[in-house]
Amino acid sequence: MKKFLIPALGAACAGAVGYAVWPVTPEASAPQEGAAFVAVTLPDTLSQQGELGKNAFDAVCAACHGENAAGKMGFGPPLVHKLYEPSHHGDMAFLVAAQQGVRAHHWKFGNMPPQPQLTQAEVKTIIAYVRELQRANGID
Missing domain, CATH: 1.10.760.10 (Cytochrome c-like domain)
Incomplete structure (x- = not known):
């Protein structure tokens, strides 16, 4: 399974730029x-x-x-x-x-x-x- 890093927001990054790891299955793709x-x-x-x-x-x-x-x-x-x-x-x-x-x-x-x-x-x-x-x- 491939994973792509894309910039994300959220409480976990306390307002800073963070990255979310999105698992990609063969039927899914990058944004x-x-x-x-x-x-x-x-x-x-x-x-x-x-x-x-x-x-x-x-x-x-x-x-x-x-x-x-x-x-x-x-x-x-x-x-x-x-x-x-x-x-x-x-x-x-x-x-x-x-x-x-x-x-x-x-x-x-x-x-x-x-x-x-x-x-x-x-x-x-x-x-x-x-x-x-x-x-x-x-x-x-």
């Missing part, structure tokens, strides 16, 4: 490229800023960071993740990443290119959306 990286619980409602941010996120960010910021295997990390909580990656880090790009440092997806098509106001709405998703998933 498919493009699959969501984490399960995301959606908030019951989004603020007006959050709604605007969701629209901008879906248009620009979801191609790499996945639907509802759940990440996308083979493309980009989940933003609904303890690594991106406000005390570790503040709002300014998201703003700078969108404006200037960012070198890969937590994940092995490669560098994120700048997103010059986004205005600073649009990035702020995206941040509001991501923070609302994070709060709905216990990430404060």
Whole structure:
């Protein structure tokens, strides 16, 4: 039986990045490229800023960071993740990443290119959306 290590969250890793060992039987396989990286619980409602941010996120960010910021295997990390909580990656880090790009440092997806098509106001709405998703998933 093959086993694959995939990044995981959970109480056992006390909020740190951990790895879960998933046994793979001949009829099972590794996560498919493009699959969501984490399960995301959606908030019951989004603020007006959050709604605007969701629209901008879906248009620009979801191609790499996945639907509802759940990440996308083979493309980009989940933003609904303890690594991106406000005390570790503040709002300014998201703003700078969108404006200037960012070198890969937590994940092995490669560098994120700048997103010059986004205005600073649009990035702020995206941040509001991501923070609302994070709060709905216990990430404060």
